[in-house]
Amino acid sequence: MKKLKYLRFSILVLCIFHLSAPCSGQDEGLAAPMKRTEQEALYSAIQGFVGKWWNGSDLYPDPCGWTPIQGVSCDLFDGFWYVTDLSIGPVHDNSLSCAQNVEFSSHLFALRHLKSLSFFNCFVSPRQRPVSIPTTNWEVLAESLESLEFRSNPGLTGEIPAAFGLLRNLESLVLMENGLTGELPESIGSLINLQRLNLAANSFNGRIPDSFGGLNHLLILDMSRNSLSGFLPMTFGGLNSLLKLDLSNNQLEGKIPLEFGNLKNLTLLDLSNNRLSGALTQSLQELSSLQELVLSDNPTGGEIMSLEWQNLRALTALDLSNMSLTGGIPESIAELKGLRFLGLNDNQLTGKIPPKLASLPNVSAIYLHGNNLTGELKFSDRFYGKMGRRFGAWGNPNLCYPIGLVRTGYVPFGVKQCEEKVIKYETHLDSKSKWGNGNLDNHDDSTSTASFGFKGCGLNRTGRTRMMTMKKEDDDVSVMTLKYFQEREKSVGRLYFTKLPKGVPIPPSAPSKRHNSSPQN
Numbered sequence: 001m002k003k004l005k006y007l008r009f010s011i012l013v014l015c016i017f018h019l020s021a022p023c024s025g026q027d028e029g030l031a032a033p034m035k036r037t038e039q040e041a042l043y044s045a046i047q048g049f050v051g052k053w054w055n056g057s058d059l060y061p062d063p064c065g066w067t068p069i070q071g072v073s074c075d076l077f078d079g080f081w082y083v084t085d086l087s088i089g090p091v092h093d094n095s096l097s098c099a100q101n102v103e104f105s106s107h108l109f110a111l112r113h114l115k116s117l118s119f120f121n122c123f124v125s126p127r128q129r130p131v132s133i134p135t136t137n138w139e140v141l142a143e144s145l146e147s148l149e150f151r152s153n154p155g156l157t158g159e160i161p162a163a164f165g166l167l168r169n170l171e172s173l174v175l176m177e178n179g180l181t182g183e184l185p186e187s188i189g190s191l192i193n194l195q196r197l198n199l200a201a202n203s204f205n206g207r208i209p210d211s212f213g214g215l216n217h218l219l220i221l222d223m224s225r226n227s228l229s230g231f232l233p234m235t236f237g238g239l240n241s242l243l244k245l246d247l248s249n250n251q252l253e254g255k256i257p258l259e260f261g262n263l264k265n266l267t268l269l270d271l272s273n274n275r276l277s278g279a280l281t282q283s284l285q286e287l288s289s290l291q292e293l294v295l296s297d298n299p300t301g302g303e304i305m306s307l308e309w310q311n312l313r314a315l316t317a318l319d320l321s322n323m324s325l326t327g328g329i330p331e332s333i334a335e336l337k338g339l340r341f342l343g344l345n346d347n348q349l350t351g352k353i354p355p356k357l358a359s360l361p362n363v364s365a366i367y368l369h370g371n372n373l374t375g376e377l378k379f380s381d382r383f384y385g386k387m388g389r390r391f392g393a394w395g396n397p398n399l400c401y402p403i404g405l406v407r408t409g410y411v412p413f414g415v416k417q418c419e420e421k422v423i424k425y426e427t428h429l430d431s432k433s434k435w436g437n438g439n440l441d442n443h444d445d446s447t448s449t450a451s452f453g454f455k456g457c458g459l460n461r462t463g464r465t466r467m468m469t470m471k472k473e474d475d476d477v478s479v480m481t482l483k484y485f486q487e488r489e490k491s492v493g494r495l496y497f498t499k500l501p502k503g504v505p506i507p508p509s510a511p512s513k514r515h516n517s518s519p520q521n
Contacts, residue, residue, distance in 0.1 A: 034064050034074075034081040041110035042072070042083050048105030049088045049098050049122065070094045075113070082113035089120030098122035102131060109137040116147040123155035126179050132158035139166045149174040156180060165190040176222075177201040184228075186211045194218055200246070201225040210235045217241055224248040224270065232276075237262040244268040248294065256281040265289055272319065273297040280304070280325075285311045296321040296343060303327040304349065310335040319343040321367065329354055329368070339363055345392060346370035353393070358383045367392040369414070374398040376418055384410035
């Protein structure tokens with residue numbers, strides 16, 4: 001009996017030990033306390049953003065434990081819970097949403113272990129209640145803060161606090177789609193650990209500080225959609241780790257610095273819609289990792305042939321539209337086998353379109369409209385069927401597609417069909433002339449006339465009309481052709497043209513000394 005009682009007691013002890021083991025192991029944090037000062041600072045900071053109605057102590061008595069708050073994360077330091085992440089705004093259905101009378105509380109800076117602080121769509125009333133970012137107290141977060149974001153807050157106005165430069169451990173600074181204004185502070189260049197800097201879609205003005213070129217750990221730099229002016233900093237050539245650079249939609253001017261050729265890891269370069277000039281910088285061809293190059297809508301000018309485009313073998317998108325570029329389309333672009341988008345429209349390009357562009361295996365859009373391209377299109381029906389309206393060649397007055405080579409359903413949009421040119425001439429021949437035998441077919445010169453490439457209509461001595469049809473691909477008659485007719489005029493009589501291609505002068509004609517009859521049609 002005693003043995004049985006001892007056995008039961010042993011089993012009970014083992015069960016209690018087994019059940020209590022997790023409490024002293026993996027669930028140790030659940031029993032860890034949160035300092036009252038940290039808890040009260042969290043409640044007060046949140047209340048300033050979401051409204052006075054929010055009573056955190058009642059709703060979330062254990063914010064880092066069994067009653068977590070959406071958008072709040074905690075971590076253990078020296079046996080106590082501290083807030084490390086705070087996200088305010090409607091990111092999720094049950095996220096903390098800001099009130100109309102939102103305001104920054106000084107209690108925010110009492111959360112000394114914050115690593116990440118984010119505000120999304122929180123400050124939304126720029127007229128009724130504009131809010132500015134606090135200019136002081138950021139130094140208390142200098143050791144801990146790694147990520148700071150203000151995203152989609154149109155009611156967030158004022159300038160970037162210079163005190164942001166004190167956040168020396170910051171790795172990500174995102175101030176995107178807000179109502180911020182003023183010049184960019186030089187102090188941002190002190191954030192040497194920064195890997196992402198996104199200042200897009202605000203109203204910043206002034207020049208880009210040279211100090212930004214010292215952020216050599218930067219991977220992403222986006223300052224697009226602002227009103228930044230001045231020249232591109234040459235110091236940007238020191239951003240050796242940079243992957244993406246977007247400065248589009250500003251008022252930047254001058255030439256792209258040669259130093260940009262040092263950005264060997266760059267995959268995206270977007271400088272579109274600025275005031276850049278001075279032709280294409282040759283060092284751009286050294287960006288061997290580049291996948292997207294967008295320079296459109298700049299008065300750059302210069303020759304498109306100035307770059308060796310085949311060096312940019314990783315390129316998938318090339319947009320050089322509306323840049324006042326001149327010259328012909330480089331055939332080397334056809335060597336970019338990964339290219340998916342090609343935009344060369346609205347320039348001053350001349351010459352013929354390289355047929356090799358159709359051999360690009362991955363291309364899905366080619367826009368060449370609004371240039372001075374000439375000649376016949378040499379693409380297949382299959383190419384036009386594949387591209388559809390994504391092949392743009394309209395707005396090139398002297399460009400055409402060949403007769404009979406393109407099916408009706410695959411005609412390139414806005415491009416005319418090539419036409420055979422017609423030239424009518426009349427000559428009066430005497431009986432002694434080489435052509436005066438009335439049989440033009442037997443004359444050797446008729447063969448050479450046929451090689452000029454036009455339709456001709458002549459009258460022999462008996463007044464019979466003679467038609468000669470030849471293929472005409474260009475909109476001009478060669479100088480040799482005109483010289484031929486002028487020489488023939490001297491030996492045969494008057495040469496009369498009733499229709500000439502555009503831009504070709506009518507050869508001078510002299511009345512025949514032996515014939516005074518008027519021309520016949």
